[in-house]
Amino acid sequence: MEKQWFTISVYSENHVGLLNRISGIFLKRHINIESLNVSKSEIEGVSKFTIVIFSTEDWAIKIVNQIEKQVEVIKAYYHTDEETIYQESALFKIASALLFDERQIQNIIKEHHSQIVTVSREFFVLAKTGRRHEIDEMHEALEPYGIMQFVRTGRIAVSKAAMPITNILAEFQNQ
Amino acid sequence: METLKAEKKDTKKKTAIRITGAEAIIHCLLAEGVDLIYGYPGGAIMPVYDELYKFQDRLTHILTRHEQGATHAAQGYARVSGKVGVAMATSGPGATNLVTGIADAQIDSTPMVCITGQVARHLLGSDAFQETDIVGISTPVTKWNYQITRAEEIPEIMAKAFYIAKSGRPGPVLVDITKNAQFDELDFVYEKCTGVRSYKPAPKTDMSAIEKAAELINNAKKPYIVFGQGVILGQAEEELKALVEKAGIPAAWTILGLSAMDTDHPLNMGMVGMHGNYGPNVLTNECDVLLAIGMRFDDRVTGNLETYAKQAKVIHFEIDPAEVNKNVKVDVAVLGNAKQTLELLLPLINKNEHKEWVAEFEKKRQIEYDTVIDKDIYPTKPGLTMGEVIEQINVASGHKAVIVSDVGQHQMIACRYAKFKQTKSNITSGGLGTMGFALPAAIGAKMGAMEREVVAIIGDGGYQMTIQELGVIFQHNLPVKIVVLNNDHLGMVRQWQELFFERRYASTVMTNPDFVKIAEGYHIKARRVVERSDLKDAVEEMMASKDPYFLEVRVEKEDNVFPMVPTGASISDILLK
Numbered sequence: 180m181e182k183q184w185f186t187i188s189v190y191s192e193n194h195v196g197l198l199n200r201i202s203g204i205f206l207k208r209h210i211n212i213e214s215l216n217v218s219k220s221e222i223e224g225v226s227k228f229t230i231v232i233f234s235t236e237d238w239a240i241k242i243v244n245q246i247e248k249q250v251e252v253i254k255a256y257y258h259t260d261e262e263t264i265y266q267e268s269a270l271f272k273i274a275s276a277l278l279f280d281e282r283q284i285q286n287i288i289k290e291h292h293s294q295i296v297t298v299s300r301e302f303f304v305l306a307k308t309g310r311r312h313e314i315d316e317m318h319e320a321l322e323p324y325g326i327m328q329f330v331r332t333g334r335i336a337v338s339k340a341a342m343p344i345t346n347i348l349a350e351f352q353n354q
Numbered sequence: 355m356e357t358l359k360a361e362k363k364d365t366k367k368k369t370a371i372r373i374t375g376a377e378a379i380i381h382c383l384l385a386e387g388v389d390l391i392y393g394y395p396g397g398a399i400m401p402v403y404d405e406l407y408k409f410q411d412r413l414t415h416i417l418t419r420h421e422q423g424a425t426h427a428a429q430g431y432a433r434v435s436g437k438v439g440v441a442m443a444t445s446g447p448g449a450t451n452l453v454t455g456i457a458d459a460q461i462d463s464t465p466m467v468c469i470t471g472q473v474a475r476h477l478l479g480s481d482a483f484q485e486t487d488i489v490g491i492s493t494p495v496t497k498w499n500y501q502i503t504r505a506e507e508i509p510e511i512m513a514k515a516f517y518i519a520k521s522g523r524p525g526p527v528l529v530d531i532t533k534n535a536q537f538d539e540l541d542f543v544y545e546k547c548t549g550v551r552s553y554k555p556a557p558k559t560d561m562s563a564i565e566k567a568a569e570l571i572n573n574a575k576k577p578y579i580v581f582g583q584g585v586i587l588g589q590a591e592e593e594l595k596a597l598v599e600k601a602g603i604p605a606a607w608t609i610l611g612l613s614a615m616d617t618d619h620p621l622n623m624g625m626v627g628m629h630g631n632y633g634p635n636v637l638t639n640e641c642d643v644l645l646a647i648g649m650r651f652d653d654r655v656t657g658n659l660e661t662y663a664k665q666a667k668v669i670h671f672e673i674d675p676a677e678v679n680k681n682v683k684v685d686v687a688v689l690g691n692a693k694q695t696l697e698l699l700l701p702l703i704n705k706n707e708h709k710e711w712v713a714e715f716e717k718k719r720q721i722e723y724d725t726v727i728d729k730d731i732y733p734t735k736p737g738l739t740m741g742e743v744i745e746q747i748n749v750a751s752g753h754k755a756v757i758v759s760d761v762g763q764h765q766m767i768a769c770r771y772a773k774f775k776q777t778k779s780n781i782t783s784g785g786l787g788t789m790g791f792a793l794p795a796a797i798g799a800k801m802g803a804m805e806r807e808v809v810a811i812i813g814d815g816g817y818q819m820t821i822q823e824l825g826v827i828f829q830h831n832l833p834v835k836i837v838v839l840n841n842d843h844l845g846m847v848r849q850w851q852e853l854f855f856e857r858r859y860a861s862t863v864m865t866n867p868d869f870v871k872i873a874e875g876y877h878i879k880a881r882r883v884v885e886r887s888d889l890k891d892a893v894e895e896m897m898a899s900k901d902p903y904f905l906e907v908r909v910e911k912e913d914n915v916f917p918m919v920p921t922g923a924s925i926s927d928i929l930l931k
Binding site: 191192195196199200203207240241244245247248250251252253348351352354 | 362489490493494497498499500501518549550551552553674675676678679680
């Protein structure tokens with residue numbers, strides 16, 4: 180089976196230690212987590228993990244089953260890139276002098292639709308949100324001029340199909 | 355949604371009492387029906403031990419000689435009784451010594467609650483004396499774990515711990531309790547947990563899967579059942595027997611499925627796997643429908659997956675959805691508790707018998723008997739065999755004893771040859787293969803079924819890993835029967851060295867102490883058998899004893915266990931010699 184990108188979405192109780200339990204599932208099988216994001220979800224008190232892996236579908240299924248087996252996990256899903264809307268964000272810290280010395284920098288900011296977050300005497304910070312390759316392209320464009328600091332978030336994604344967590348919770352309540 | 359509570363509780367109104375966290379822990383245990391725990395005290399758990407002292411008329415604490423012994427004893431107790439085993443230890447080394455038993459309980463789905471003391475909340479993370487991150491350490495080997503840092507959390511977490519440990523596919527739960535939470539007071543009310551919203555103990559059974567399974571079974575010419583511990587944990591022994599008899603299907607068991615079905619039942623064909631029986635292995639690759647019931651296709655069962663049951667339609671009856679298609683791709687997955695799913699299946703099954711197919715098993719059984727079994731259990735050559743000792747125990751116990759085995763050659767021989775009439779009678783470390791399991795597990799097994807005879811079968815290697823638990827047997831005069839099959843070797847490793855490492859016997863020869871004297875040092879009646887002519891009398895004397903009894907049998911040093919599926923080989927290529 181061919182490897183591809185999968186986004187694993189996990190809805191869980193917000194408990195200390197669950198991250199450790201979930202990451203252990205990947206560790207045990209030597210599957211590298213390409214990116215990981217934990218945030219609140221659309222339901223109060225329910226956390227959402229968004230985990231990106233490059234793997235076969237067979238392994239994605241097994242991993243999702245193991246994650247879902249954890250007591251504090253409400254539901255886990257896996258999706259291909261085509262099945263999700265996903266984005267990442269990045270911050271670039273660049274020396275302020277370049278903004279004036281290198282005309283090209285201003286063009287890069289415009290062409291890549293990035294925002295200037297802050298400007299100070301020493302540096303300015305650019306923010307870019309988009310697909311991984313778009314951020315990579317902007318990184319490539321800025322690199323020759325010198326990037327003081329760069330950071331990118333993990334992927335965040337929503338699925339095109341429904342993830343009916345509220346139904347699952349309501350079902351529990353009605354049992 | 356915010357009004358939803360994450361846990362369901364028994365809602366009967368109860369009045370609160372003001373007590374310390376330590377006392378609350380005792381009340382929680384009593385409320386869960388616990389009357390026996392195994393453990394070892396130490397600094398961070400002392401407030402709880404102080405309360406145990408006050409409650410000793412209602413809650414028995416057995417001081418094992420090592421924390422690992424406490425976990426195995428709790429496991430043995432849980433496995434014979436079906437109840438949750440409880441083990442307790444202090445922080446740091448006390449807690450880390452539990453880890454082997456916890457891992458064993460996890461892989462063998464044994465319900466167990468472990469309670470550990472922890473340094474006070476304000477010291478957490480400071481590398482305080484005997485501080486260790488046991489929650490972090492135990493995470494991969496527990497079904498659930500939690501650190502309590504406030505006394506008020508105790509009733510809810512303890513209720514949840516017991517609920518999670520015993521529901522669905524059972525497993526070990528660890529609750530770590532900081533010392534301040536033991537000392538502080540709380541308004542105590544106990545409500546049993548009846549549900550956790552993020553946790554589904556058993557998946558919903560899909561009736562169409564049952565129908566598909568029934569159709570496959572009814573149309574099968576060579577149907578074959580392999581059952582595991584799921585039958586015992588799900589209390590589905592009667593339903594399994596009914597299915598086997600109604601449809602006339604030959605059945606075999608995994609090591610943990612042993613004793614779920616009478617070993618003398620005409621359709622009980624024996625053990626599958628690496629040292630299993632000849633027919634059950636070879637015919638797995640000849641059946642047309644394979645019904646896997648409450649088992650997980652462990653690598654020791656399947657051998658090479660590329661050649662495992664490829665010709666068969668596979669139906670998997672399983673409570674844990676994560677086990678389905680994990681190792682073997684199945685055609686029909688019937689999710690749910692085995693008792694319930696088999697009950698739904700039975701009315702759809704046609705009465706049938708498969709005489710020719712069953713005869714195939716009989717033929718293979720005869721081949722195995724002639725080449726292996728006869729020599730193992732009725733040897734005529736000089737030198738005692740492990741098999742004849744097991745057979746002698748069968749005769750003396752009338753197939754009624756609980757047999758607790760350790761890990762290695764003697765374990766395979768015990769599981770191959772021990773006879774059982776009653777379920778929950780075979781206690782062994784299956785998945786983890788923990789040497790040192792048997793002696794403490796036998797203590798727990800005895801205390802979980804005082805009316806039953808408990809015989810521990812142990813090798814000379816594993817025996818010395820937890821030999822200190824003789825102290826418990828002596829102190830409480832527990833009439834456990836201990837049989838050490840002594841070949842002065844780590845026999846199974848030696849066998850592999852002989853077969854696969856060109857007889858390079860690295861560190862497998864043991865110079866052993868006088869085991870009889872050691873037992874006598876603990877005031878346990880002891881006897882050594884060196885000659886075949888003494889064996890029957892010694893086993894009878896042991897079985898008749900009302901007190902604990904130790905029997906050392908000096909067996910052949912270089913016997914090998916056969917049949918054998920070499921690692922990575924197909925089960926069809928099982929070796930008879």
